Amino acid sequence: IQVVFAIRKDKFKDHPTFAPGLELVEEEDQITHLKQLDDKVKGFEILNVFKYDTNYEENEAKFQLIKNEILGSDDEDEEGDDEDDSDDEEEEEEGMEITDLTGTNMQAL
Secondary structure (H helix, E strand, O other), X not given: OHHHHHHHXXXXXXXXXXXXXXXXXXXXXXXXXXXXXXXXXXXXXXXXXOOOOOOHHHHHHHHHHHHHHHHOOHHXXXXXXXXXXXXXXXXXXXXXXXXXXXXXXXXXX
C-alpha cells in the first residue's frame, strides 16, 4: 500500500498514460471540445429521421470500395468465408434426422 501511495505522490511519472510510440495525432493538431452538463445542447432533429435511399445498392458498392481501399481487401474475403460456413452448417442440420433414444415418451405414457 505504501508503494501505491508513493507512486501516486510522484504523480505517476514512471507510469505514462500511453506509450510514446502510440501518439498518432500531434498535440497542436488535436481538437478538444469542452461541454458542461448544465449547458443547453442544440439537437439536430433532422438526424433523427430515417430517409429512404433509392440508390442503396450503388451507394453500398461505393462504400465497400472506399472501405477496402482504407482497410484492405482481406476483410471482404474473411466475411465471405463466414457466410459460406454458415450455409454449410444449415444444410447439414436440415439433412440430419434426430432420433430420441432416451425413452421419455415411453415414461410419459
